[in-house]
């Protein structure tokens with residue numbers, strides 16, 4: 543039994559896809575949750591550096 547579940551850092555929702563930040567340090571399920579923690583500009587910088595992107599967590 544492995545617990546590979548990913549939960550949104552903001553709202554706690556279980557995620558099958560969403561934003562992953564800084565190599566899995568943080569996860570956000572939606573634009574709304576992401577934007578409470580990161581501005582568009584901050585996200586853009588991380589995205590361009592490869593530290594933030596939308597992904598799926600399903601096997």
Ligand SMILES: [Zn+2]
Nearest residue numbers: 550553571575
């Ligand atoms: Zn969320």
